[in-house]
Structure formats: C-alpha cells, structure tokens
Amino acid sequence: MSDDVAVNKATSQGRVANRVLWVVQAIVGVDFIIGGLVKLFGLPAMVDLFDRIGGGQGLRYFIGVVELVGGIGVLIPALAGIAASGLAALLVGAVYTNLFIVNDPPWVPLAWLIVVCVLAWRRWPRTKELIIGLRR
Template sequence: MSSNAVAGRTEIPARGRKTNRLLWVLQIVVGLDFIAGGLAKLFGMQRMVDLFDHIGAGDWLRYLVAVVEIVGGIGVLIPALSGLAAIGLATLMVAATYTNVVIIGEGWAPVAWFVLVVIIAWGRWPQTKALFTRFSH
C-alpha cells in the first residue's frame, strides 16, 4: 500500500514520464501566455482596447475576458487544477474563435490555442476526474 493510500488519498494514474514533461512545458507556455494576454486586457493596452471596441461589447467584456484568462493561466500551472482550467480556457477559445471569424473577420488564431488547451485537458484528465470524485463524496 502506498503512502498516499495510507493517508486516505487515492492514487491518480500518471501519464508516461515523457508525456508528463511535455505537458508541463505546454502548461507553462500556455499559462504564461494567457496571463500576459489577460494583463494586457486588464491594464488597457491600446491594441486590446481597440479590439474590444471593434467587437462592440465595451470594457466590461474586456475585463471579464482578462480575469478569465489570468485565472485560467494560473490554473493550468497548478497541478490539481490544470485540467479543469484547460477546459475553461477551451470554452473561452470557442467564443474567441466565433468572435474572430464572425464579428471581427480576423481569422482562426484562437483555434491553435484551443488545440493546445484541449491537449492539456486530455493530458490532465486523471487529475480532473480525481478532483470531481473528491468533491462528489
């Protein structure tokens, strides 16, 4: 019996060592990028202000997206929350893709970020499942 089982915690199946390392590199890159993007929106970088003015939603949406990006970016860096945060960021990227393609007409750039956060969500699914299991009891 492992020390985690003795302490009353369940074992979380791990991905392979190489997969885990690649996921961590991806999580760090994605996390830092979302934090930086969120801060640019939060502090009113002119390019971000202009972008959200073009969308026509006003500052409230820019602030909301900023907070979601910062929280999500931090979340992917926390082992127990990384998968859940990635799911949240994937949802945000679906909305960003719609906005970019339909409203702004700028292209499909958010799809690349969507793919990256889906990879993180998949890779960290055992931790996410354990998180849900822990709170459902």
C-alpha cells in the same frame, strides 16, 4: 522483450510525456497570464479590439480575468485540467468572434484551442479525481 523491460520503457515514455506536457502547460499558462494582464491594464490595442467586438470594456475586463485565472490554473497540478477546459470554452468564443464579428483570421485562437483541448484531455484523470473529491 521481457515484461520488466517493457514496463520500464512504458514508464520512461510516460515520464517524458508528462514533462513535455508540463512544458506546454507552462507556455500556455504564461501566455494566458500575459494576455489577461494586457487586457486588464487596458493596452490600446485591446481597448480598440473590444470596441470592434462591440461588447464593451466590461467584456475586456471579464475576459482578462478569465485568462489570468485560467493561466494560473494550468500551472497548478490539481487544477490544470479544469483550467484548460475553461480556457477551451473561452477560445471557442474567440474563434467565433474572429470569424463572425471582427472578421479576423481564426488561426491563432484555433491553434490555442487545440493545445488546451489536448491539455484538458491528458489531464482528465486528475480532473476526474478533483470532481469526485468535491462530491464527497
């Protein structure tokens, strides 16, 4: 295989991977935007959940805002990696809460944690550029 063919094949694979990543980001973004709005609008299931958690309804509003901002952030190219990192931190708390506070299965937040960690990792070069740009 010639070098040109290998480069074209790698470039093509990179484009496909980037497109797949954007589809995943869109799914994550929409899910977290909806999740944040559900918490902010006070759906009864969310009010009950935060009563079970014992953190008060202020925590529900805080988590709702974080989810909303994180969901929007993963849809913005320059912010996608850092937003995914923030959502990962939030999801670590969700896994802990499910396991040790409300005794619910941790599988859903754990699955989302894996997805947003992959997003943060794959978008790290852009995040690094953002951080370096802010330092200047």
